Amino acid sequence: MHVDLRFASCLPLPRPCGDEEPEFWRFDGNLRSLRGSHSHPVLEVAQFHLVISHWDMVLQRRLDCGSSGYHAPVMPHVPRSARGKRSIRKKVEGKPLCAFDLLATVAGKLLSERENSLASCDNTGTSDPAAAKDTIKREQIDSNERSIKFEAFDLLSCNEHPKSSKATSSGPTSPIVKSEISDEDAVGGESKFIEDSRKIGCGIAAVAENFDNVRISSCSMESHECKDGSKKLPQGQQQTAGNATDGNALYRLDGLVDLDAKHSVLGSSDSSVEVPLHRNNIYRNTLLPKQEDGMDLAACNDDDENSSGCTHPTVVTNKTSRMQHIGDRRIRKLLASKFWRVAPTMLQDSETSNYDVEQKHTLQGKRMCYTRQRTQRNSSKRRKLFDRCSVSVCGGGIYDEDVSNLCENGGIKLETYDSQGNLCEANGASSTTTGQKSCYESPEYHVKLSIKSFKVPELVIEIPETATVGSLKRTVLDAVTAILGGGLCVGVLLQGKKVRDDNKTLHQVGISHGDKLDNLGFTLEPNPRQSPAPLTSSEDPNFLSIGCAPEPLDRISPVAPAVVDQGGPDATQFLQICPESDHDSVPSPTDAASSLEKTKANSLALVAVPPMDTEALAMVPLRNKPKRSEATQRRVRRPFSVAEVEALVQAVEKLGTGRWRDVKLCAFENAKHRTYVDLKDKWKTLVHTARISPQQRRGEPVPQELLDRVLSAQAYWSQQQAKLLLKPPASAETRLLL
DNA sequence: TTTAGGG
DNA sequence: CCCTAAA
Known part of the structure; x- marks a missing residue:
């Protein structure tokens, strides 16, 4: 994110x-x-x-x-x-x-x-x-x-x-x-x-x-x-x-x-x-x-x-x-x-x-x-x-x-x-x-x-599937807060070059003159050397506003850091601020798209993102694919018990492999957590399990007897299925012929 | 919704 | 288990 x-x-x-x-x-x-x-x-x-x-x-x-x-x-x-x-x-x-x-x-x-x-x-x-x-x-x-x-x-x-x-x-x-x-x-x-x-x-x-x-x-x-x-x-x-x-x-x-x-x-x-x-x-x-x-x-x-x-x-x-x-x-x-x-x-x-x-x-x-x-x-x-x-x-x-x-x-x-x-x-x-x-x-x-804003580098957040959305939000917030609070370091770029000497005055650095200003840019860097800047969030959560600070670069740099970021772990963020005349210095983020989408409606303002340096770019990453939002939390894993396997095998032997809904109704009517898709998947795994060596099998051992039945049933129904596919035409022709 | 498969 | 294309 x-x-x-x-x-x-x-x-x-x-x-x-x-x-x-x-x-x-x-x-x-x-x-x-x-x-x-x-x-x-x-x-x-x-x-x-x-x-x-x-x-x-x-x-x-x-x-x-x-x-x-x-x-x-x-x-x-x-x-x-x-x-x-x-x-x-x-x-x-x-x-x-x-x-x-x-x-x-x-x-x-x-x-x-x-x-x-x-x-x-x-x-x-x-x-x-x-x-x-x-x-x-x-x-x-x-x-x-x-x-x-x-x-x-x-x-x-x-x-x-x-x-x-x-x-x-x-x-x-x-x-x-x-x-x-x-x-x-x-x-x-x-x-x-x-x-x-x-x-x-x-x-x-x-x-x-x-x-x-x-x-x-x-x-x-x-x-x-x-x-x-x-x-x-x-x-x-x-x-x-x-x-x-x-x-x-x-x-x-x-x-x-x-x-x-x-x-x-x-x-x-x-x-x-x-x-x-x-x-x-x-x-x-x-x-x-x-x-x-x-x-x-x-x-x-x-x-x-x-x-x-x-x-x-x-x-x-x-x-x-x-x-x-x-x-x-x-x-x-x-x-x-x-x-x-x-x-x-x-x-x-x-x-x-x-x-x-x-x-x-x-x-x-x-x-x-x-x-x-x-x-x-x-x-x-x-x-x-x-x-x-x-x-x-x-x-x-x-x-x-x-x-x-x-x-x-x-x-x-x-x-x-x-x-x-x-x-x-x-x-x-x-x-x-x-x-x-x-x-x-x-x-x-x-x-x-x-x-006005800093970009926050991508944050990588891992959360258990079972986590709630609320927890996710909190997690994200924390991550962001942490970043903003302390982990960031602000870099000042002048004309594409980093200004490393914090002790220099702005004037010394050249900021005083307009010239360089053009090139003035700020970057957010992951490294938390500095203290976190105080995060002040304006009312709007959306923005970080940074006050202006006049000062020597030093100051500036410090300030900036506070502002933003979070970034992905790696990325240094980039402040978009500055690119300047020298475009070069500025990295260009590519994320715009995502942002656009999100923001389109609301925000009027346009922001240009300066091109980022490599670092910056890193920062920018567009959204990664969110693995999964919590909303879609993955179901808890519930391994099939031998009894369930037994019931499944029995049902399949009777009904075949293409009628999972019926299998469900027949054998797992009361197991609401077992869907027909689950049953189908389980059958698939059972077949696979039956075909591999016992050493390769994992989890609760399934009696070989059941596995044998699985293979038998699988073979049988597969054959039946094949027949259905082939016969009809044949039969039709046959009929015609007849 | 179900099926069928890939992931 | 998930995700999906197909049906």
Whole structure:
């Protein structure tokens, strides 16, 4: 059995290379989609990962990072960020923002835009800088459950950049992406959806581009059509941007993003998101084609941001997360395509086909969609969450220029808190400066990582057949608990390499800079060196939420371990967290399927599972065939007594070997535990026994006399049977002849 | 449900 | 004993 844990953390995503395969990624049912948008924000991104949960045992935990040092720097500048900043700030209210929030915000904006048709996004320029600047909108996933699947998620962090509007797209430096959603209301709901998603994707991409740090995992949302038309890019990059413009897009964000309440639980407290942004991480593909459009997408919004958007970063966790399988291919394609595909059906491209499947899953799986409405509704929740959550920032430059400096330092930042717990970023651009400084400067700031889930490696459990289901459950629970509690060890992977020195600071390790963050990954290892992490299970059993913890790697590692796992004995589990830009590092789990199945319905969120290393893979194993569920407990063995054999032989001599039901009625009428199948089987074994040497016989000896009778009867009835088979025809012919 | 067989 | 395809 596998337990999947989600890692909400903001790990860098594996990089999205077109080349790479997305295999790593898997989606779970739990995705969060964002929808709707707010204008401002900027996103940054996020990571995502996958998750698999067969068991749905996902616990969420939250890890808080100590203050170690990171700041979250910042958000990339968003070109039109002004709004974004605002929004962010507003939302933030001093609280840290979560990547999720950002996403949510963006989605919201998008939605709102859509609705309002306020912003039709243009490509870059269209939106006013002011308006556009914060383009990010959140979209929420549809409450409708449309789900869009993203194969990969990245977390996006949105930032607003007041000043640079377009820059984001083009400018590598500025990570900020604007997303505007153009309203293309015309588009049908789904289409809108798609569009939105595109936008989002685009925005993300843009962000990514802007930021070095930001990574975009794969977005595979494709919109069927880019109505925008303006840009129909070859599917890939361009689309993203162009599409983005379209009004509706759904974005799902993975783990980090949460949106809603349903999942709310998770979000609530625990998860913090980190978002590292690195350019590197970002897939090029994903990256917007620099198109302005994409950039534009982001743009427009505004204020909403506050409320809906960034402000609440909500983390959504799906209780049920299903895994979606995403074909590696798909992933790859996605990556390659650089988009996110939004609507399954919509996809027209060849790639789409792949997506379709996924999409189906997603669709099937109920997903959390955030709709704006929801977002708004949830806003309060989100905020709460938000508070809890730190905002992720991209080193990549999401923030303002000031921030940008900070950003340079590290892409990783997820969140930073000041000592007082305020999020630097949360404040948005305005605060950014200070926050950044503070972050960098003061050790007080913490980087938070949120790991949504960890996968639990396969657990092997043996239980007597006679055990009850309840005992089975307990057993499993214990196993999981044990694993989580103590046996796990968390490994930190940076760029595919394990970071073994626990004493190094994150900064030393390179995490501080966004660059490596991309590659940051966590693994669960069976070895229990470390203490068990406290298992905290969030309300939802399904998730483990890990709080974010800012800190040096050391901390992180410890944290992570706690979270999850269980794993099979052998396997090391893998946290899906991180793959990053380097896809390589990430192992790709293959389990998605199972998870998908399970989770489909429920979880909206998609999780991408990073490819696992070998170890990781081990972790992932899909469900093994359960030997037998207890439900099907095997009957107790009740050897035949000599008396029973006697009765059986006698009955068979009389009735023959093909009338077991009659034999049963005749000789074992009262032996309810002996079925005719049992009698047949027993006869079979008796015949066999009679034919083997006495030395080979086992069990209670059966009198030879009976065995002889068995052989006689067997021979007789076999002959009779043969006659029946042969005669009839013969007889028939004979008759005819006669 | 029974039978018949493989596991 | 279990599991199943066939009948």
